[in-house]
Amino acid sequence: MRLEPGDKAPAFALLDDTGKTVKLSDFKGKSVLLYAYPAAMTPGCTKQACDFRDNLKAFSKHDLVIIGISPDKPEKLAKFREHDDLTFTLLSDPDKSVLASYGAFGEKMMYGKTVTGVIRSTFVIDARGKIEHAFYNVKATGHVAKLMRDLEI
Numbered sequence: 001m002r003l004e005p006g007d008k009a010p011a012f013a014l015l016d017d018t019g020k021t022v023k024l025s026d027f028k029g030k031s032v033l034l035y036a037y038p039a040a041m042t043p044g045c046t047k048q049a050c051d052f053r054d055n056l057k058a059f060s061k062h063d064l065v066i067i068g069i070s071p072d073k074p075e076k077l078a079k080f081r082e083h084d085d086l087t088f089t090l091l092s093d094p095d096k097s098v099l100a101s102y103g104a105f106g107e108k109m110m111y112g113k114t115v116t117g118v119i120r121s122t123f124v125i126d127a128r129g130k131i132e133h134a135f136y137n138v139k140a141t142g143h144v145a146k147l148m149r150d151l152e153i
Contacts, residue, residue, distance in 0.1 A: 002103040003134045009034075009125040010101035014069070014091040017077035022067075022091060024129070031132070032125040033064045036104035037140075038118040040072045040080035040090070044140030048120075051144035053086050058153050064124070065089075069104075071096050071118065103136065122147060 003009075009032075013023045024032070035052070037045045052059075052066050059066055066088040072080070077090040091098075096118070099105035104121040107114055120140065124133040135147070147153075 002136060003123065003131045005131055005133060007131045007134075009123065009129050009131055010098065012091075012093075012098040012101075014093055014098060015074045016092070017074050017081050017090045019074050022089060024125070027065055027125075028129070029127050031062075031064050031127055032067055033059060033122065034067045034069060034102070034125060035120075035122040036099055036102065036118055037068060037070050037120055040070055040076050041083065045070070046080075046084060048140040048143060049080070049086055050084055052088060053084070055144055055148065055153075056087060058148065062151070062153050064153075067091060069093055069099065071099070103134075108137070124151065 011024050013021055016022045037048060039045055069091040071094050072092055073094060074092045077092055081090055093099050096105045099118055102123060104119045107116055108119050119136055120138050122135045122138055123131060126132045
């Protein structure tokens with residue numbers, strides 16, 4: 001199942017890299033850019049996270065809160081944050097249930113083979129909790145720049 005603009009964003013309550021529970025409802029009244037990535041500290045995911053980090057001020061000026069979500073455990077996310085000086089929320093979804101509810105976990109093509117895994121995706125959730133944009137199968141490199149163009153940031 002893939003989310004479409006206008007759909008209600010699936011609620012979540014997940015641990016962040018410090019072990020604190022973070023809920024989507026914590027951001028009520030704010031717009032959220034939730035991006036799903038396969039694994040912390042891998043080349044592509046690091047590139048994407050650093051691109052978000054380097055453009056955080058531009059997203060903030062448009063009142064977008066950045067949140068990354070992956071199946072990694074909080075301890076690995078803490079290392080990722082520290083190693084790459086990441087300054088936005090990183091959430092742990094080890095059972096992949098939230099990723100699946102967003103359509104960001106399932107079958108995908110990788111090197112010509114069908115595999116099951118995290119589908120690199122980005123969602124813009126408006127201040128009312130509705131999906132404003134849903135981008136699936138995005139590339140790690142260049143995605144943030146394309147996203148900024150698409151969102152006119």
